[in-house]
Structures are given as structure tokens and as C-alpha cells.
Amino acid sequence: MAGERYNEEFKIAAVKQVTEGGYSIADVAKRLGITTKSLYNWRDRYGENAQVYQEKQSSSDELRKLKAELKRVTEERDILKEAAVFFAVESKKNTRS
Numbered sequence: 001m002a003g004e005r006y007n008e009e010f011k012i013a014a015v016k017q018v019t020e021g022g023y024s025i026a027d028v029a030k031r032l033g034i035t036t037k038s039l040y041n042w043r044d045r046y047g048e049n050a051q052v053y054q055e056k057q058s059s060s061d062e063l064r065k066l067k068a069e070l071k072r073v074t075e076e077r078d079i080l081k082e083a084a085v086f087f088a089v090e091s092k093k094n095t096r097s
Helices: 008-019 025-032 036-046 050-096
Strands: none
Touching: 008 025, 008 036, 025 036, 036 050
8 A cells, every 4th residue: 555646535535534523543544544644644634724734835835936946046146147257357358459
């Protein structure tokens, strides 16, 4: 079962067994043949606190995108600085001759 992917309907149904059915996470996980860790993660994602989880994911996704953009812009800035120095030196060489 390692690495097996489950669709969202399966995950939501498993979480409902815990949140609405009153079963323990260990019982549901054993019955479905999944790990308790997976079921805890699914409960966070699809359960009663799903809104908090989604907001946290959204914030971390936005932070990751902003960090990537900052890295790209910083690299572009550094390239432009080097180009400015290069052209300044070339300009001085051409004015002297």
C-alpha cells in the first residue's frame, strides 16, 4: 500500500467516519488499510478545521511564490549591475581613442 494514491471522495468519506460517525482514527485507519498519519492529515484538510488548514496552505504557497520571485528579481538586478559596469568601462575605452 506504500505510495498508493486515494481520491478526494475516499479521503472525505474516511474523515466523515471519524468526525460524524464517532469512530476513532485508529479504528478507521485499520479498517481501511491506511496509516493513522494519513488519516490525521486528511482530517486536517477535509475535517472541521479545514478552513484553517486551507488558509495556512494558501499563506505558505504565497510565501513560496514570493521567495521565488524575489530570487529571480535579485538575480536580474545583479546581472544588470554587471552589465552597467561592463558598458561603463567600454564607454571609457571608446572615448579615450
